[in-house]
Amino acid sequence: MGIVLCILAIVAVALNFQWGSGGMVNFGLAGFYTLGAYTCALLMLKAGGNTFFATLGAMAMVAAASALIALVTIRVTEEDYFAIVTLGAGEMLRLVSLNEDWLTNGALGLTGIPRPLASLVPFEYYHYFLLALGAVLLGGTVWLLQRIGRSPFGRIMRAVREDDVVAATLGKHVLWARVRIFAIGGAFIGLAGSLHAFYYQYIDPTQFSNIVIAYAFMSVIAGGRGALSGSILGAAFVMLLLEGSRFAKDLIPALSSDQLAAIRIIIIGVGLILVLIYRPQGFLREYQLQVDVASGKMKT
Amino acid sequence: MFAQIAFNGLVTGVIITLPALAVTLLFGVLKFPNFAIGGMMTVAAYMVFALNAQLGWPLVVAAAIVAVVFGGLSIVIDQLTFKPLRDRGGITLMVASLGLGLILENIARVFYGNAARSFAYELARPFRFLDIRMNREQMIAMIVAVVAMAAMYVLLTRMPIGRAMRAVADNPALALVRGIESPHIIRWTNFIAGVLLAIAGVLVGMDRALEPPVGNNYLVPVFAAAILGGLGSPLGAFAGALIIGLLSELSTLVIAPNYRIGVPLVVIALILVFRPQGLFGQPYIRK
Numbered sequence: 001m002g003i004v005l006c007i008l009a010i011v012a013v014a015l016n017f018q019w020g021s022g023g024m025v026n027f028g029l030a031g032f033y034t035l036g037a038y039t040c041a042l043l044m045l046k047a048g049g050n051t052f053f054a055t056l057g058a059m060a061m062v063a064a065a066s067a068l069i070a071l072v073t074i075r076v077t078e079e080d081y082f083a084i085v086t087l088g089a090g091e092m093l094r095l096v097s098l099n100e101d102w103l104t105n106g107a108l109g110l111t112g113i114p115r116p117l118a119s120l121v122p123f124e125y126y127h128y129f130l131l132a133l134g135a136v137l138l139g140g141t142v143w144l145l146q147r148i149g150r151s152p153f154g155r156i157m158r159a160v161r162e163d164d165v166v167a168a169t170l171g172k173h174v175l176w177a178r179v180r181i182f183a184i185g186g187a188f189i190g191l192a193g194s195l196h197a198f199y200y201q202y203i204d205p206t207q208f209s210n211i212v213i214a215y216a217f218m219s220v221i222a223g224g225r226g227a228l229s230g231s232i233l234g235a236a237f238v239m240l241l242l243e244g245s246r247f248a249k250d251l252i253p254a255l256s257s258d259q260l261a262a263i264r265i266i267i268i269g270v271g272l273i274l275v276l277i278y279r280p281q282g283f284l285r286e287y288q289l290q291v292d293v294a295s296g297k298m299k300t
Numbered sequence: 301m302f303a304q305i306a307f308n309g310l311v312t313g314v315i316i317t318l319p320a321l322a323v324t325l326l327f328g329v330l331k332f333p334n335f336a337i338g339g340m341m342t343v344a345a346y347m348v349f350a351l352n353a354q355l356g357w358p359l360v361v362a363a364a365i366v367a368v369v370f371g372g373l374s375i376v377i378d379q380l381t382f383k384p385l386r387d388r389g390g391i392t393l394m395v396a397s398l399g400l401g402l403i404l405e406n407i408a409r410v411f412y413g414n415a416a417r418s419f420a421y422e423l424a425r426p427f428r429f430l431d432i433r434m435n436r437e438q439m440i441a442m443i444v445a446v447v448a449m450a451a452m453y454v455l456l457t458r459m460p461i462g463r464a465m466r467a468v469a470d471n472p473a474l475a476l477v478r479g480i481e482s483p484h485i486i487r488w489t490n491f492i493a494g495v496l497l498a499i500a501g502v503l504v505g506m507d508r509a510l511e512p513p514v515g516n517n518y519l520v521p522v523f524a525a526a527i528l529g530g531l532g533s534p535l536g537a538f539a540g541a542l543i544i545g546l547l548s549e550l551s552t553l554v555i556a557p558n559y560r561i562g563v564p565l566v567v568i569a570l571i572l573v574f575r576p577q578g579l580f581g582q583p584y585i586r587k
Contacts (some may be wrong), residue, residue, distance in 0.1 A: 025391060027335075027398065062527075072569050079391050080333045081572055084527065087335075088520040088565035099558040214402050217395055258413055264405035269403035273396050277384045280392065 001239075003127075003199050004135030009235035010141050010192040010213070012219035013228050017145045018185035020225040020286070021154065023161030024070065024178060025083045028090025029216055032186055034191020034206055034208040035093050036062045041110045041203055042103065051116035051198065059190040065093070068188025070179045090210075098205040104259065109204025113197050136197055138232070141188050146228050157224075211265050218272045224282030233283050241271055303432050305549050313525075313545020314445040315507060318500035319518060320525035320537040321452060322493035328469030328532035329482075329489045330382070332393040333523065337497055339404025340377075341515030344370045344494075345501035346408045349510055353420040356541045359502075367498040374494030375487050401516060409512040416509035419502070437506045448499055449538060452492075456534055461488050469532055521548060524564030530577055542566075 009202040011033060018024045026032070044052035054081055069089050097104045104110065123127045148154055156177050159167040164174045197203055215238050223234025245264045255263070275282075317335055326334045344366055351362035381400050427434045433532050456462035467475040468485045476482060504514055525544045529536025549561045555562070 023383070025394070072572050074573055080394060081527065081568075081576075083394055084333060084520070084523045085565070085568055085572065088524075088561070088568060092559070092562055093563055095558055099556065168425055173406065199484065211402065214399060217398070256413070259410050262409040265406045266403050266410070269399040269406070272399035273381055273403075276388075276392055276396050276399075 001243075002131045003077070003134045003195070005130070005239050006138045007192050007195050007199065008215055008219060008238065009232045010195070011189055011216045012223065012231035012235045013141050013145060014185045014188035014192065015216045016220045016225065016228050016231045017149070017188070018182055020054065020220055020227070020231075021149050022157045022178070022181035022185070023079065023160065024073075024182050024185075025079050025184075026086050026095070026185070027083045028069070028086035028088070028196070028212060029189065029208050030208050030212040031090025031093030031211055032062050032066060032189045033193045033196070034097050034205070035065055037191035037197040037203050037208070038097055038104055038110070038193075039190070040194035041113045044114055044197075045110060045112070051114065052087050055191060055194040057226035058194045059064070059083045059187040060192065062190030063183040063187040065089075066189075067179045067183040070074065070182035071175070073178050074175055090213075091221075094205060094208060102204075107205060109202060109207075111202045113201045113203070113219070115198050115201065130199060134199075136190060137195065138252060142189065142229055142232065145184070145188070153177075153180070211268075214265065214268050214272060218268055218275070220282075222275050222282055224284040224286065226286030227282065230282055230284030237283075238268065241267055302553070305553065306546065307432045307434065307548030308438075309316060309546040310542065311441055311507070311545070312521075312549055313542040314442050315500065315503045316518065316521055316525050316545055317445055317538050317541040318448055318496045318503070319522045320541045321449070321534055322496040322500070323522055323526040324481075324529065324532055324534055324537040325465065325469075325489050325504065326493050327526070329465060329486055332390040332397070333531075334397045335394065336377075336381075336397040336400040337493075337522065338516035338519045339401035339408075340370075340374065340494070340497045341501035341504060341518065342408050342512055343404045343501075343515075344498035344508055345514065346412055346507040348498070349412070349417060349419060349504050349505070353417070356420070359419055359421045363499065363502045366502075368497045370498035371491040371494035374490045374497070378486070378490045392586070395406075399420060401519075405516055407513050412512070418509060419506060421509045440460070441503045441507060444499060444503060448496065452496075452534065455492070459486075459533075465492075467491055473503065520561055521545075521564040524568045527568055528571055 011029065011259070015026055015029060020027050034057045040054045041056035043049040043057045044051065047054075049057065053102050069086060072085050098106060100106070115126070115130070115132065117129070118126065149157070156172050157170065158168065159170070160174055160177050160181070167177070168174045172252050196207075200207070215235075219234035221234070222237045223230030242264055245262075245267045310514045323337060347366045347370065348359070348362045350356045351366065352359045355362075377400070381396055382393055385396055385469060399513075408412060423436075427436070427439065430575035454462075456466060464475070464480045464485050465488065467478065467480055468482050472482055475485075502513060504518060508514065515533065521544050522541075526537050527540070527542030528543060529538065544567060545562050547567065548560045
């Protein structure tokens with residue numbers, strides 16, 4: 001449970017970096033997440049890599065794919081068009097995982113993915129180890145992305161988000177900034193995908209439906225757009241909703257597992273729209289530098 | 301072989317025209333891409349399924365009733381979901397529409413499960429013409445879509461409500477000055493989009509099997525068609541849909557059929573890089 005929360009939180013923080021801070025909406029998230037999980041699993045199974053380099057490989061792969069997609073913003077920078085491109089790209093990646101049997105084993109999926117340090121950590125404690133690993137990676141992701149967000153590049157990101165024409169007028173290379181924003185966020189979506197592969201040890205295309213997108217957007221919006229650490233709270237909120245909806249099974253015992261899964265998605269969707277209508281600012285606010293007039297010092 | 305594939309592509313294109321037109325009308329008036337259209341097509345198709353296959357009504361009657369009811373329903377959906385968000389910017393509306401699409405698809409799943417279903421109607425032998433095999437479903441889809449397009453053309457160019465819709469799409473402030481009330485136009489646009497999506501849902505369900513993701517599977521081609529034609533341009537949506545349909549099917553001559561969806565994706569990417577206004581859109585001006 002805890003590890004699933006860590007994975008979702010990493011995806012949400014990465015999305016918040018791309019969309020919340022950088023203004024690049026990512027509706028292909030599920031596809032990039034799939035790409036990360038499959039790259040990691042394939043590097044482990046077919047290339048015999050170790051878990052560390054497989055994870056790095058997955059991050060590099062998703063970053064490269066994301067950078068490529070970000071290039072379409074060269075002329076049209078409206079978010080709605082970019083959203084459609086990412087949606088299509090995500091769908092394409094999912095289709096590759098489903099149809100390239102020689103590589104991904106198609107609908108059967110990949111099994112027996114080795115876990116990191118499995119030989120060193122005793123089996124009965126392994127779950128806790130993985131949870132700790134997930135928590136550390138989540139903490140590292142938030143720390144690193146926040147550092148980037150508060151660096152000069154972070155200010156370029158927000159400038160590009162707010163008004164790319166102004167950013168370009170100030171001599172900032174908007175396309176290059178967009179490519180980097182999307183690639184950095186993509187790398188951490190790849191990290192989450194790797195964790196997914198390690199945790200489940202078995203991946204198949206049905207695990208990566210578009211519902212991941214709804215979960216991630218819900219986490220970002222509930223946590224506050226642009227507030228990276230808020231996304232962890234948002235992800236916890238989503239998990240709470242998901243766990244809470246298990247009670248639907250007790251209320252109406254006749255529900256099948258398919259129906260139950262569908263009801264949980266409906267709950268998340270309704271929650272998403274309600275949060276958008278009634279609490280669009282989310283739990284936390286975005287980091288901002290402010291000048292304290294009395295002392296003349298900068299504060300956050 | 302080539303002629304057969306081209307014919308299939310033409311049918312796919314004609315089916316896509318209806319949702320592409322809905323997308324373009326909604327975008328023109330409301331200024332955001334509505335990703336819920338896939339879920340709306342699915343729900344409408346299942347409503348028709350309920351009347352037709354479960355209650356035994358003739359398919360035409362069921363489809364006609366559902367089209368009108370669904371037009372009303374799409375006004376209700378818009379009032380509940382998008383109206384409170386109207387002045388929050390396109391992205392918020394877009395994310396809300398994505399959530400709404402997931403909700404609608406899964407409502408269909410709660411009631412009917414994941415199994416593929418089909419409408420109840422008499423099967424007929426395919427009809428052959430110059431070595432091209434034409435299913436009756438394909439013929440029906442062509443006729444229905446062409447009639448719907450003709451009706452839309454008359455509505456948009458000859459009737460006051462259609463002209464008002466185009467006026468609001470073109471310049472909401474100017475339309476308001478001329479006494480066109482946009483809430484009224486928004487309701488009409490949603491009604492018409494609902495009718496178009498319901499008909500499209502039935503055609504798609506006839507063309508392939510009826511299952512919950514059926515509508516959302518068409519999202520990328522439909523948006524590709526609308527963008528290719530220039531978002532907001534009804535005539536462009538028609539041309540864009542035919543081109544996307546033809547290209548997607550013809551692509552199966554060279555690439556694996558499973559990757560057909562790559563064609564609309566590549567088309568969107570190329571259009572955005574080389575001709576952002578689409579084939580028939582207004583020249584692209586950054587505001």
